[in-house]
Amino acid sequence: MEFAGILAYLVSLAIMAGIYAVFCLGLNIQWGYTGLFNIGIAGFFCIGAYTSAMITSPMPTGTYAHYVHQLFGLNLPFVFGLIGAASICGIVAFFIGFATLRLGDDYLAIATLGIAETFRLIFNNEQWLANGPRGLMGLPQPLAGLVDPKNYNYIYLVIVIVILILIYLLIEQAIRSPWGRVLRSIREDEISAAMSGKNVLRFKIQALVFGAMIMGVGGALYAHYTKAISPDVFTPLYGTFIIWVMLMAGGSGNNKGAILGAFLIWGMWIGTKFMTDLLPYTLKARAPYIRFLLIGILLEFILIYRPQGILGEEKKVSKLIE
Amino acid sequence: MLEIKELNKSFGGLKAISNCSLNVEKGSITGLIGPNGAGKTTLFNLITGFYKPEKGTIRFNGDRIDGLPPHRIFSNKIYRTFQITREFSQMTVLENLMLMPGEQYGEKIWNTWFRPAKVRHQEKGIMEKALEVLDFVELLDLKDEYAGSLSGGQKKLLELARSMMANPEIVLLDEPGAGVNPTLMKKLMGNIRRLRDEKNLTFLLIEHDMDLVMNLCNPVIVMSEGTKLTQGTPEEVKKDKRVLEAYLGGQYR
Numbered sequence: 059m060e061f062a063g064i065l066a067y068l069v070s071l072a073i074m075a076g077i078y079a080v081f082c083l084g085l086n087i088q089w090g091y092t093g094l095f096n097i098g099i100a101g102f103f104c105i106g107a108y109t110s111a112m113i114t115s116p117m118p119t120g121t122y123a124h125y126v127h128q129l130f131g132l133n134l135p136f137v138f139g140l141i142g143a144a145s146i147c148g149i150v151a152f153f154i155g156f157a158t159l160r161l162g163d164d165y166l167a168i169a170t171l172g173i174a175e176t177f178r179l180i181f182n183n184e185q186w187l188a189n190g191p192r193g194l195m196g197l198p199q200p201l202a203g204l205v206d207p208k209n210y211n212y213i214y215l216v217i218v219i220v221i222l223i224l225i226y227l228l229i230e231q232a233i234r235s236p237w238g239r240v241l242r243s244i245r246e247d248e249i250s251a252a253m254s255g256k257n258v259l260r261f262k263i264q265a266l267v268f269g270a271m272i273m274g275v276g277g278a279l280y281a282h283y284t285k286a287i288s289p290d291v292f293t294p295l296y297g298t299f300i301i302w303v304m305l306m307a308g309g310s311g312n313n314k315g316a317i318l319g320a321f322l323i324w325g326m327w328i329g330t331k332f333m334t335d336l337l338p339y340t341l342k343a344r345a346p347y348i349r350f351l352l353i354g355i356l357l358e359f360i361l362i363y364r365p366q367g368i369l370g371e372e373k374k375v376s377k378l379i380e
Numbered sequence: 381m382l383e384i385k386e387l388n389k390s391f392g393g394l395k396a397i398s399n400c401s402l403n404v405e406k407g408s409i410t411g412l413i414g415p416n417g418a419g420k421t422t423l424f425n426l427i428t429g430f431y432k433p434e435k436g437t438i439r440f441n442g443d444r445i446d447g448l449p450p451h452r453i454f455s456n457k458i459y460r461t462f463q464i465t466r467e468f469s470q471m472t473v474l475e476n477l478m479l480m481p482g483e484q485y486g487e488k489i490w491n492t493w494f495r496p497a498k499v500r501h502q503e504k505g506i507m508e509k510a511l512e513v514l515d516f517v518e519l520l521d522l523k524d525e526y527a528g529s530l531s532g533g534q535k536k537l538l539e540l541a542r543s544m545m546a547n548p549e550i551v552l553l554d555e556p557g558a559g560v561n562p563t564l565m566k567k568l569m570g571n572i573r574r575l576r577d578e579k580n581l582t583f584l585l586i587e588h589d590m591d592l593v594m595n596l597c598n599p600v601i602v603m604s605e606g607t608k609l610t611q612g613t614p615e616e617v618k619k620d621k622r623v624l625e626a627y628l629g630g631q632y633r
Contacts (some may be wrong), residue, residue: 075632144585173414200389207519228493231492231493231496232489232492232493234490235486235491235499235503236478236479236484236485236487236492236499236503237486237487237488237489237492239471239475239478239479240479240487242468242470242472243479245470246468246469246470246471247466247467247468249450249466249469250432250462250466251451251468251479252449252451252454253428253454253460253466254450254454254479254542254546255448255451255454255455255480255482255546256479256487257451258451264426266490268489344632369461371470373472373524373526374472374475375471375475375526376475376503378476378486378500378503379498
């Protein structure tokens with residue numbers, strides 16, 4: 059009994075880590091390979107989650123309709139939710155990219171942070187859109203009828219891992235090809251890349267859009283795992299900052315590192331929760347802040363002592379033909 | 381082949397280029413010399429699309445190219461190197477070269493997923509060419525090193541190698557000899573001459589090393605105060621009093 063409990067806990071931990079790994083892979087395209095300083099991951103997280111939620115859930119009827127408002131409810135299968143989340147995030151990223159990618163690094167960071175917060179606040183304040191601060195609940199889960207609900211997480215873990223592997227393979231193929239080589243050249247020296255005949259803006263938009271689409275999938279996976287979403291999930295801290303720490307820890311510019319970082323940091327994040335549970339009663343109220351502090355200190359250590367992360371970028375990346 | 385007519389460009393109150401007109405003949409190694417601040421690098425930046433001229437035209441093989449963005453200038457087969465080399469330092473030497481060819485299939489992301497065989501086939505060709513070029517500039521042993529870890533002189537060779545990968549018709553070299561030791565310099569000069577003779581490449585190069593200019597270039601164009609002062613064979617330019625004055629600041633008398 060004890061063992062089964064631990065196993066179930068580990069499964070739920072692995073699901074969340076797997077979802078975060080999806081975000082890390084998306085960020086790795088943008089930051090790790092192209093050098094785009096996107097600190098608005100939470101925005102794509104938010105849009106992906108809400109889009110998939112509304113595509114897969116039915117429009118509320120009867121008494122519910124008085125309490126739950128949402129822009130649309132299509133009641134389509136899970137796969138359409140994923141595709142929809144990726145598409146909408148891609149379209150949004152295209153417009154954001156068109157408007158902001160002419161900006162230098164630091165300005166892009168400020169712009170993306172602001173845009174992400176804007177999305178969250180819109181969802182928070184507009185009742186008609188997705189039920190405002192109360193959010194959407196009772197979201198459908200794929201293949202839910204197959205097993206006893208208490209064992210459902212095993213199925214969801216498999217779904218998350220399959221999608222994670224699929225995304226990993228897609229990215230690896232593109233990055234090891236000339237496409238990825240151009241992105242890396244832009245990261246290294248934008249002007250020199252332009253002089254080498256590359257349309258820098260076009261490639262930057264592609265990287266932003268592709269990364270954002272993956273983040274949209276991550277958002278959808280999150281929504282159907284927790285079955286309930288509300289705007290307070292998509293804060294910069296949970297939606298952006300922790301993903302950056304994961305990528306930095308695992309090794310930006312390395313997709314295996316991005317996944318490793320997600321599992322490692324999520325494990326630590328949960329671990330610090332157990333640690334703060336041991337704190338004396340008087341300090342318990344401050345526990346969440348102590349956890350943030352610990353993660354922040356960890357990031358400092360990584361940046362000082364191992365800036366390339368645990369794995370770091372491989373020396374030869376364009377190795378399509380070896 | 382490259383015709384510049386009455387070009388003007390100023391930065392605030394400073395007229396960096398004023399009414400500058402000059403021609404570069406096909407198959408020549410044209411030297412561009414002049415005192416510091418004469419506008420040589422600014423001229424390069426205008427030709428390659430980093431700046432837009434305020435007035436005047438730049439024609440390449442008869443077509444106007446002024447005002448085009450840098451990547452379009454590149455597709456017109458004009459390539460430049462920089463005074464301070466701009467290699468992609470966290471990429472290997474080989475990758476630096478393989479980046480160069482334009483219009484690669486694999487640069488379209490969907491081709492990497494849906495037409496991998498075609499991408500791989502082209503990639504193989506590009507790699508063979510890159511290895512050949514590396515052999516030519518004698519950097520083959522360093523192909524898997526980070527470009528950032530090369531010495532200053534080796535980086536200059538790498539720039540030359542990259543220009544060969546780009547398949548240009550004209551290469552603009554901004555001080556190819558700066559910071560290069562005499563042995564490597566001889567090699568660099570030999571390579572430039574060979575490329576001109578074997579591949580009929582045209583070179584326009586800025587250089588302060590007079591040995592290099594006088595040995596390698598013909599004609600030599602002298603710039604001063606943003607415009608062409610004179611043009612001629614190395615001997616003619618050497619004898620020209622105005623050139624000496626420009627260098628020694630005689631024009632301010």
